[in-house]
Amino acid sequence: MRAERVGPSAEDVRALVESVVAGAVVVDVKALGAEEGPHEGATDKAIGYGVPVAVGARMPDGTRRRFVLHTAVAGDFGHERRSDRAAEMLLAFDTFPRVPAHVEAVDVGALVDGGFVSLARAGEFYLLTSFAEGRLYAEDLRRVADARRAGDDDVARVVALARYLVALHAERRTGASTYVRAIRDLVGHGEGIYGLVDGYPADVPGAPPARLEAIERRAAAYRWRLRGREGRLCRTHGDFHPWNLVFGEGDVIALLDASRGSEGDAADDVTCLAVNFPFFALGADGAWQGALRGLWTRFWDEYLAGSGDRELLEVAPPFLAWRALVLANPRWYPAVDPGARDRLLSFVERALDRGRLDLDDVEALFR
Numbered sequence: 001m002r003a004e005r006v007g008p009s010a011e012d013v014r015a016l017v018e019s020v021v022a023g024a025v026v027v028d029v030k031a032l033g034a035e036e037g038p039h040e041g042a043t044d045k046a047i048g049y050g051v052p053v054a055v056g057a058r059m060p061d062g063t064r065r066r067f068v069l070h071t072a073v074a075g076d077f078g079h080e081r082r083s084d085r086a087a088e089m090l091l092a093f094d095t096f097p098r099v100p101a102h103v104e105a106v107d108v109g110a111l112v113d114g115g116f117v118s119l120a121r122a123g124e125f126y127l128l129t130s131f132a133e134g135r136l137y138a139e140d141l142r143r144v145a146d147a148r149r150a151g152d153d154d155v156a157r158v159v160a161l162a163r164y165l166v167a168l169h170a171e172r173r174t175g176a177s178t179y180v181r182a183i184r185d186l187v188g189h190g191e192g193i194y195g196l197v198d199g200y201p202a203d204v205p206g207a208p209p210a211r212l213e214a215i216e217r218r219a220a221a222y223r224w225r226l227r228g229r230e231g232r233l234c235r236t237h238g239d240f241h242p243w244n245l246v247f248g249e250g251d252v253i254a255l256l257d258a259s260r261g262s263e264g265d266a267a268d269d270v271t272c273l274a275v276n277f278p279f280f281a282l283g284a285d286g287a288w289q290g291a292l293r294g295l296w297t298r299f300w301d302e303y304l305a306g307s308g309d310r311e312l313l314e315v316a317p318p319f320l321a322w323r324a325l326v327l328a329n330p331r332w333y334p335a336v337d338p339g340a341r342d343r344l345l346s347f348v349e350r351a352l353d354r355g356r357l358d359l360d361d362v363e364a365l366f367r
Contacts, residue, residue: 008114013055013069016116020107021067023060030054032068067106076177081261086110093120132256134248137161138276141242141292145280148290157251158295161273162302164253169234169266169307176230182264183226186219186322191260193219193318196325204330205338207345215321215345218352222318225355229315232265240269241323242276267312271319271357274299278347278365279327282340288366300359316357317348324348 008016014026032052053069070092072085079085093108109118140157144150187193197212237244238259246254260268277296281288304310325348326332328341336344343365350364351357 008053008069008071008111008116012114012116013053016069016107016109017055017057017067020118020120021057021065024057024065026055026057027064028054028056068103071111076181078181080175080178080181090119132246132248132254134246134252134254136243137245137247138242140247141276141280144291144295145284145287148284148286150291150295153251154291154295155298157247158299159302160251160253161245162299163306165240165266165269165273165303166306168237169269169309171235172231173233173235173263175233175263178261178263179230179233179265180227182233182260182268183223185260186264186268186318187223189260193322193325196322196329199331200329201331204341206341207328211345212325215325215348215352218349219318219321222315222352226265226315226318229265229311232311232315233263234266236260236262236264236266237269238262238264240272242273245273265312265315265319266307266309267316267319270303270312271316272323275320275323275327278362279344282343282365283336293362296362297359313357313359314355317351317355320351320357321348 010029013029017026018024030053032054050070050072053071055067055069057065057067059065070089072079072088074080074082074085079088089108093105096102096105107118107120109116109120137157140154144154185192189195193216197216200207200209200212202209237255238261239257240255244256246256248254274296277292277299278288281292304312324344328336328344330336347362347365350361354361
């Protein structure tokens with residue numbers, strides 16, 4: 001269990017500075033305000049991203065030096081997540097030395113139980129996880145598409161996935177800025193719509209730059225359409241696609257790679273999985289009519305009945321666009337043929353223009 005963060009004491013600060021600055025003896029520690037001085041004016045800065053601490057030290061040659069300890073606090077402007085705040089500190093440590101006349105970046109590290117752990121010599125970070133035994137759901141969808149048939153077990157798994165999401169999304173979260181952040185990331189993040197569009201080669205059949213630009217513009221407009229819907233904020237997985245879903249013995253579900261803070265709109269997870277039913281069918285003639293249409297319908301019926309969230313269809317178009325832009329990108333899926341790419345993007349364009357996801361419109365992909 002991760003230890004709860006405790007703020008540093010003056011003694012913690014003293015120990016840190018004396019350990020990383022050779023020969024330094026700390027003589028005073030005090031908090032710095034956003035603006036120091038008795039005046040108040042229209043140009044005074046009201047907020048910052050943390051409360052810096054000034055540290056005075058005596059050096060071996062008798063001179064005095066001052067240092068500033070910066071710590072980050074949770075807040076708006078892309079600092080909601082601990083990983084955001086870690087990234088801010090690491091980026092500062094890496095870039096301050098590149099700027100002429102900039103203050104020196106002396107050390108960077110983490111606050112652990114009130115003490116400090118230096119990361120100044122750290123390279124890339126790593127993550128160690130357990131291993132999920134079982135079968136990727138993508139393999140099931142590929143099998144169903146190849147056979148043009150879905151069995152009872154396949155229907156049961158779709159039901160299980162829908163019910164899993166109903167339970168996951170039932171945990172509502174508070175924080176208007178977190179929802180705004182999730183929608184901003186949907187459009188503007190490097191892993192979101194802007195980043196995916198930028199990742200397309202210039203000569204992709206079925207996805208010329210002008211078409212991608214138009215999709216991008218339509219999706220960006222939804223940032224304003226979704227304002228005021230902060231009550232939709234809920235717990236999410238954030239990357240609920242078939243390559244992150246593992247079925248083990250007894251159809252126990254294991255999930256991989258939760259993303260984007262695991263807070264956002266339920267439409268993210270639902271469209272992320274649902275778009276794969278027609279996607280797998282596009283590569284196998286007859287698979288939609290023979291099997292995957294039934295799984296698409298059962299998934300949506302189960303989820304909407306369990307969640308009661310019909311509003312999801314109104315907010316779904318930009319999330320559908322995001323996920324379809326991944327599937328249509330040859331850098332991710334090089335085997336997708338131009339005709340399938342065109343039909344998939346046309347499906348997205350109709351949803352964006354209509355202002356809601358029409359579940360029956362998916363049939364147009366297979367006419």
